[in-house]
Amino acid sequence: MAQVETGKESRQGEKGKxxxxxxxxxxxxxxxxxxxxxTWQGSVSPNDHGSQSTEAARSTATNPTQAPAEKKQN
Structure with missing residues (x-):
């Protein structure tokens, strides 16, 4: 004979480990x-030179001995 269960019992999922x-x-x-x-994102992301010291940022600049030229306005 089939086991008779209430509506609540029939809707419950199994409990346990x-x-x-x-x-x-x-x-x-x-x-x-x-x-x-x-880890993967850290290995493929570009270097963050903004958080390094001024000397480290200057070493990566194209011409670190001269200040950038100012543009003349007409």
Whole structure:
């Protein structure tokens, strides 16, 4: 004979450790994916010369010994 359940019981999902395992695995995978994206993005992004010292910024300039020429206005 079939088991008789109430409406609430028939709509409930399974409880227990398998659900917890899926949740923990999903969180761990999200953390690993996030760390991978941040690592990859850091390796392919251009250098940030603005946060370095003035001397480091001057060493990357095209002509660090002269100030930029000002444009004449007509």
């Amino acid at each position: 398998p659900v917890l395992y899926v949740l923990v695995a999903a969180v761990i995978l999200a953390i690993v994916a996030g760390a991978g994206v941040l």
